[in-house]
Amino acid sequence: MSSRNAIRTTPSKQPADGHPRLAIVGRGPAGMATAIALLRRLRRPFHLWMIDAADFPQSFGNGPAGQALMSERAGQLSALADRPLDFVDWLKSGLGGGRAAVLPLRGFENVYVPRSVFRDYLTARFGEAFAARRDTTVQTVSAAVTTVRTASGGRLCLTLDDGEEMAFDQVFLATGHGRQGGESTSWQAAERLLWSRERKADAPLLLAGDGPRMAAILLHLRASGHAGPIRILSDGGRIPEPHAATLLDPLTPAMSAATGLAETLRHLRADGARTVGAGGSWQAMIDGLNCQWPALWRALPPEARKRYWRHLRAAHRVRSERIAPELHGRLLRDLRHPATELVDARILGVVADGVRVRRRGSRKTDVMPGRLIDCREDVVQPADGLLSEPGTAMQVEDDGRLTGWGAAAPGLHVLGRAAGCLRPDTRLFADTVRQIYRAATGLDAARTDLSARTLA
Numbered sequence: 001m002s003s004r005n006a007i008r009t010t011p012s013k014q015p016a017d018g019h020p021r022l023a024i025v026g027r028g029p030a031g032m033a034t035a036i037a038l039l040r041r042l043r044r045p046f047h048l049w050m051i052d053a054a055d056f057p058q059s060f061g062n063g064p065a066g067q068a069l070m071s072e073r074a075g076q077l078s079a080l081a082d083r084p085l086d087f088v089d090w091l092k093s094g095l096g097g098g099r100a101a102v103l104p105l106r107g108f109e110n111v112y113v114p115r116s117v118f119r120d121y122l123t124a125r126f127g128e129a130f131a132a133r134r135d136t137t138v139q140t141v142s143a144a145v146t147t148v149r150t151a152s153g154g155r156l157c158l159t160l161d162d163g164e165e166m167a168f169d170q171v172f173l174a175t176g177h178g179r180q181g182g183e184s185t186s187w188q189a190a191e192r193l194l195w196s197r198e199r200k201a202d203a204p205l206l207l208a209g210d211g212p213r214m215a216a217i218l219l220h221l222r223a224s225g226h227a228g229p230i231r232i233l234s235d236g237g238r239i240p241e242p243h244a245a246t247l248l249d250p251l252t253p254a255m256s257a258a259t260g261l262a263e264t265l266r267h268l269r270a271d272g273a274r275t276v277g278a279g280g281s282w283q284a285m286i287d288g289l290n291c292q293w294p295a296l297w298r299a300l301p302p303e304a305r306k307r308y309w310r311h312l313r314a315a316h317r318v319r320s321e322r323i324a325p326e327l328h329g330r331l332l333r334d335l336r337h338p339a340t341e342l343v344d345a346r347i348l349g350v351v352a353d354g355v356r357v358r359r360r361g362s363r364k365t366d367v368m369p370g371r372l373i374d375c376r377e378d379v380v381q382p383a384d385g386l387l388s389e390p391g392t393a394m395q396v397e398d399d400g401r402l403t404g405w406g407a408a409a410p411g412l413h414v415l416g417r418a419a420g421c422l423r424p425d426t427r428l429f430a431d432t433v434r435q436i437y438r439a440a441t442g443l444d445a446a447r448t449d450l451s452a453r454t455l456a
């Protein structure tokens, strides 16, 4: 099938009408939200390719991963920057007659929905935005992108894993955790171990991680009847923190972007102690900090930024990327169970039938026996390792533009989690949506730059 304004599933011949060619790599939430934003915001016609390595992109919404609850409330999951409650409105519109029964319980803004529902929302909004554009084509491609390079004429050339090369005017890398660190790898490992006939019931499972992925997989293992020992290997002994019971207004901490990191933290601790002492919530303090975070980060000198990545990042992430209170309660209940143990240790490597770890406070390394399910959510290599060209100081800007990457790459954007250590975002969906709309609006404003260039 190769008609205009239709989704196609294979890379196709280049349309020769001179409209700009855009590619989104990754069809997870960030890639889908980018497609929606481009379809809504870019006024001139364009051709869009959506490329994903997985057979089932958006796998976060399928199988047991789809039954797990979103970490953020419905009120914070709009994919439309101009309509912050769009997801809530979509939920309400789908409930029809059942709405009256649900409304009084908690209010839709505070509901934590299963991830399959969020996937359906993104798919629905994409379909609507696409249907409204008769001047645009969208093609889906099932392939991994293995390299990105600049080509002559200022275009960006992507190489696919079958060797095909495709040139684009603008490329949006929304590769999230990448192919290796992607969530489906963790769920597949859990399912394999859960249902494996060879596994002995009393052989320990080792769950590495400290975020929502670890919590969701632990609770899935228990809900599926696994009663055997589980060791949670968490560097720093952290587990996910809960949201407050209801949505609170962020409390802006008393600090200025010009204050150094150490000074800011001192203020924050003092403010936090006062706030909590007065019955306030630390969650509202952290949310207030995060509202100011981009400005604060810009004002930090390079040395303070390095210190942040080394010593503070993990704690900031765990306090910002929180889970539903009821999920947190279940996690704590499971941790009280003698079969679950939280181990403060760093994984050094995987060995036969176990992992080599260094426990906190020890100089020695141990081998911890068990089968590993790696649920760590750090993005080890930004953009799935595609940014290998040497760049002195690569950075991802507020609108996703990549700067400092080898040759000048005016059309290259890195969105959401794909930025990894190139951007210290707090990793909430609204941060990603803001970044995506800045990118789309910036493109629309720079319409002359977007004119299609001659193919390399």
Ligand SMILES: Cc1cc2nc3c(=O)[nH]c(=O)nc-3n(C[C@H](O)[C@H](O)[C@H](O)COP(=O)(O)OP(=O)(O)OC[C@H]3O[C@@H](n4cnc5c(N)ncnc54)[C@H](O)[C@@H]3O)c2cc1C
Residues within 6 Å of the ligand: 025, 026, 027, 028, 029, 030, 031, 051, 052, 053, 054, 057, 058, 059, 060, 068, 069, 070, 071, 072, 073, 143, 144, 145, 146, 174, 175, 176, 177, 178, 179, 182, 183, 212, 213, 214, 216, 384, 415, 416, 417, 418, 427, 428, 429, 430
């Ligand atoms: C239980 C649970 C609840 C969560 N709740 C929330 C929440 O409420 N809010 C939130 O923001 N986050 C939440 N998360 C985290 C969430 O899963 C991630 O934020 C989200 O998946 C990131 O979206 P993404 O599109 O950036 O990346 P991903 O979902 O990782 O998608 C990236 C896509 O890119 C593809 N890809 C990667 N590399 C390549 C390549 N080289 N070539 C081609 N394709 C490639 C992958 O196949 C994948 O489909 C939750 C996680 C869990 C486990």
